Amino acid sequence: xxxxxxxxxxxxxxxxSSLHEIFAHDERVLLLGExxxxxxxxxxxxxxxxxxxxxxxxxxxxxxxxxxxxxxxGLSLRGMRPIIEIMFGDFxxxxxxxxxxxxxxxxxxxxxxxxxxxxxxxPMGAGRGYGPTHSQxxxxxxxxxxxxxxxxxxxxxSPGELLKQAVxxxxxxxxxxxxxxxxxxxxxxRGIIHVESDSDETYPVSYVRNYDESDQADVVVITYxxxxxxxxxxxxxxxxEEIRCLFILPSHINNRNLPIEALQKVHxxxxxxxVEEGTSGFGWCAxxxxxxxxxxxxxxxxPIVTVAAKDCVIPSNLSMEKDVIVTxxxxxxxxYKVLGI
Amino acid sequence: xxxxxxxxxQDNPNDTKALLVEWLxxxxxxxxxxxxxxxxxxxxxxxxxxxxxxxxxxPLLDAGKEAAVGDVIAVLSESEKDTVELVQSWIMDSTIEIxxxxxxxxxxxxxxxHKATKKAEMRAKELGVNLENMxxxxxxxxxxxxxxxxxxxxxxxxxxxxHASEANLIIRMDVYPEQYMQKVLIxxxxxxxxxxxxxxxxxxxxxxxxxxxDTPEFLGKSVMSVPIIGGIRKELVLGLLAKGEIDAVVxxxxxxxxxxxxxxxxxWKESGVPFANIIHEKAxxxxxxxxxxxxxxxxxxxxxxSTKMGGNNFISSNVSIDHHCQLGDCCAFxxxxxxxxxxxxxxxxxxxxxxxxxxxxxIGSNSVVASxxxxxxxxxxxxxxKHHSNITVHTRG
Numbered sequence: 001x002x003x004x005x006x007x008x009x010x011x012x013x014x015x016x017s018s019l020h021e022i023f024a025h026d027e028r029v030l031l032l033g034e035x036x037x038x039x040x041x042x043x044x045x046x047x048x049x050x051x052x053x054x055x056x057x058x059x060x061x062x063x064x065x066x067x068x069x070x071x072x073x074g075l076s077l078r079g080m081r082p083i084i085e086i087m088f089g090d091f092x093x094x095x096x097x098x099x100x101x102x103x104x105x106x107x108x109x110x111x112x113x114x115x116x117x118x119x120x121x122x123p124m125g126a127g128r129g130y131g132p133t134h135s136q137x138x139x140x141x142x143x144x145x146x147x148x149x150x151x152x153x154x155x156x157x158s159p160g161e162l163l164k165q166a167v168x169x170x171x172x173x174x175x176x177x178x179x180x181x182x183x184x185x186x187x188x189x190r191g192i193i194h195v196e197s198d199s200d201e202t203y204p205v206s207y208v209r210n211y212d213e214s215d216q217a218d219v220v221v222i223t224y225x226x227x228x229x230x231x232x233x234x235x236x237x238x239x240x241e242e243i244r245c246l247f248i249l250p251s252h253i254n255n256r257n258l259p260i261e262a263l264q265k266v267h268x269x270x271x272x273x274x275v276e277e278g279t280s281g282f283g284w285c286a287x288x289x290x291x292x293x294x295x296x297x298x299x300x301x302x303p304i305v306t307v308a309a310k311d312c313v314i315p316s317n318l319s320m321e322k323d324v325i326v327t328x329x330x331x332x333x334x335x336y337k338v339l340g341i
Numbered sequence: 342x343x344x345x346x347x348x349x350x351q352d353n354p355n356d357t358k359a360l361l362v363e364w365l366x367x368x369x370x371x372x373x374x375x376x377x378x379x380x381x382x383x384x385x386x387x388x389x390x391x392x393x394x395x396x397x398x399x400p401l402l403d404a405g406k407e408a409a410v411g412d413v414i415a416v417l418s419e420s421e422k423d424t425v426e427l428v429q430s431w432i433m434d435s436t437i438e439i440x441x442x443x444x445x446x447x448x449x450x451x452x453x454x455h456k457a458t459k460k461a462e463m464r465a466k467e468l469g470v471n472l473e474n475m476x477x478x479x480x481x482x483x484x485x486x487x488x489x490x491x492x493x494x495x496x497x498x499x500x501x502x503x504h505a506s507e508a509n510l511i512i513r514m515d516v517y518p519e520q521y522m523q524k525v526l527i528x529x530x531x532x533x534x535x536x537x538x539x540x541x542x543x544x545x546x547x548x549x550x551x552x553x554x555d556t557p558e559f560l561g562k563s564v565m566s567v568p569i570i571g572g573i574r575k576e577l578v579l580g581l582l583a584k585g586e587i588d589a590v591v592x593x594x595x596x597x598x599x600x601x602x603x604x605x606x607x608x609w610k611e612s613g614v615p616f617a618n619i620i621h622e623k624a625x626x627x628x629x630x631x632x633x634x635x636x637x638x639x640x641x642x643x644x645x646x647s648t649k650m651g652g653n654n655f656i657s658s659n660v661s662i663d664h665h666c667q668l669g670d671c672c673a674f675x676x677x678x679x680x681x682x683x684x685x686x687x688x689x690x691x692x693x694x695x696x697x698x699x700x701x702x703x704i705g706s707n708s709v710v711a712s713x714x715x716x717x718x719x720x721x722x723x724x725x726x727k728h729h730s731n732i733t734v735h736t737r738g
Contacts, residue, residue: 128352128353183351218460218463238459240458241458241459241460242458242459242460242461242483242484243458243459243460319375336459339459339463340463340466341459341462341463341466
């Protein structure tokens with residue numbers, strides 16, 4: 001799989017064109033969601049052109065997230081490959097029962113006699129001043145649910161390829177997009193920035209660094225999804241400060257084991273920062289840190305530094321929102337902290 | 342002249358253009374960073390555009406007009422004399438390259454860029470290097486600068502002395518702050534000075550800063566980057582001490598000038614000049630050893646426990662003065678002089694090379710011991726000890 005993107009595609013382009021390819025190749029694929037029909041093509045335009053091209057396979061619905069996902073579960077039990085679009089990630093709470101108690105359980109409860117190859121796509125994330133109930137990163141609620149995969153494409157993956165993989169998956173996948181990433185051109189290696197992908201993994205891990213392969217990183221930053229929008233500017237700034245930094249971006253983010261290659265890179269540097277966009281406490285950072293401490297406690301030079309949003313409701317006001325969510329400066333501060341400066 | 346470009350921001354993923362509703366300030370007005378400069382209408386809402394920096398506002402898009410997301414709509418200029426025409430021709434001429442995902446031009450405020458890179462700061466902290474002590478360079482201090490400085494710390498002039506008034510006192514390390522390096526002046530720019538500079542190469546407490554030599558051609562030159570700044574004059578030395586440019590002196594002149602060495606040392610010492618002990622880190626000075634000032638002890642030398650020595654002794658490499666010995670002032674030892682325990686040596690004694698001394702022997706002051714001697718009995722002052730052997734030299738045939 002070509003896990004890295006075509007040049008100049010935006011995150012949105014990659015998703016949209018991939019949807020068209022998926023629909024063309026597999027008749028079992030349907031898409032259900034709110035406002036998904038052309039000409040509107042979805043709140044974030046991901047489904048633009050789809051209903052025109054594939055009439056009858058793009059199904060609009062009223063505001064009923066639980067029903068949408070419930071329908072999706074039913075369709076997948078019956079052999080279809082449905083993709084459910086939830087307009088804002090904040091609304092996933094309404095579909096939580098369908099996802100957790102139905103989609104993630106049936107295969108196990110019926111001893112593998114049935115499968116639920118369901119994909120639920122939704123954009124999470126803050127930064128536009130959309131307010132407390134339209135800006136959250138609620139994927140952390142779905143970590144640790146057995147049989148439910150959470151996949152989050154970053155700017156340094158091919159979101160379209162990851163979506164194809166999610167559709168191919170025979171189990172339920174919560175596919176977490178990020179609203180700030182949609183208009184951005186996908187990251188690629190140029191100048192001082194080098195990008196690699198761990199193509200052995202079904203859901204690949206991307207590695208983005210600002211130094212040559214022959215050197216050793218001073219610090220490793222592990223993160224996923226929307227936080228990747230800060231990487232290019234950060235790597236350039238750090239390069240000017242002579243700091244060699246490696247970003248590790250898993251795509252299957254609730255994988256119980258970080259891939260070995262990722263861990264080996266951690267091992268070399270000895271200093272780690274973990275960043276998530278969700279609120280701090282009891283989240284992704286804690287789990288990743290735990291995995292690293294279990295394996296590499298004696299190789300660490302400093303305790304792992306974590307960065308997450310403040311433990312409070314996200315304000316609507318743009319400048320107040322900036323104080324609460326994770327910013328580029330929060331990440332660079334954490335990097336300097338773990339470097340001891 | 343610094344100008345910051347204001348571009349039309351993207352309000353939401355659905356809109357690729359928007360309408361400029363109105364400018365909230367008159368042209369060329371000085372606006373504060375963070376103040377609202379204009380209102381823009383998208384399909385969903387009217388939103389405010391903030392000034393990213395403080396500057397004189399020069400709008401470039403008329404109110405009521407539409408523009409595409411990312412278009413330049415204004416410039417914030419640092420000069421009140423700037424005009425629309427000047428700005429427009431500047432935009433035409435500029436080859437400003439903006440990263441694809443950046444929506445506001447961030448002109449770099451150089452006063453915010455720190456002098457040393459973060460990596461240099463990190464390295465300096467690890468090595469205990471004080472960045473303020475480093476020589477002033479153009480551009481930023483990098484990690485390489487710090488590493489080079491650390492390696493060659495003797496080659497750089499040290500920082501101003503904090504204890505200038507105490508420079509004439511006997512050297513006491515408890516008076517100096519932890520990272521202070523004693524600035525040493527070397528008298529004599531011959532081979533002895535090279536040995537002293539080498540002995541101090543990795544020292545964390547002493548650094549050779551200058552040399553004196555009477556050879557006129559040497560003035561202004563340097564030995565291993567230590568400059569020769571003048572002739573051997575006491576007044577010069579006292580002046581340097583008073584100004585705090587040096588802390589202590591060591592005499593590098595050796596064997597061939599025993600009398601000169603001794604006279605210089607005695608005279609200057611009487612005038613209050615402090616002398617430094619130069620001990621190579623690979624020399625072994627054992628327990629309970631006491632010594633005066635101005636001694637030079639080179640690599641692989643050994644001074645055994647409870648030995649007492651005076652000052653201004655030149656002890657070459659591989660010299661071994663064993664336990665419970667007594668050594669006076671101003672002696673000079675060639676390499677490979679080995680004494681046993683409880684040997685007493687006076688002052689102003691010169692030793693050649695390859696000499697052995699049995700225990701409890703006393704060697705009187707002002708003596709000379711030739712190379713190869715094995716001394717088994719005491720000798721009085723003013724002795725010349727030679728040995729006669731059957732070493733002959735023929736040409737190889």
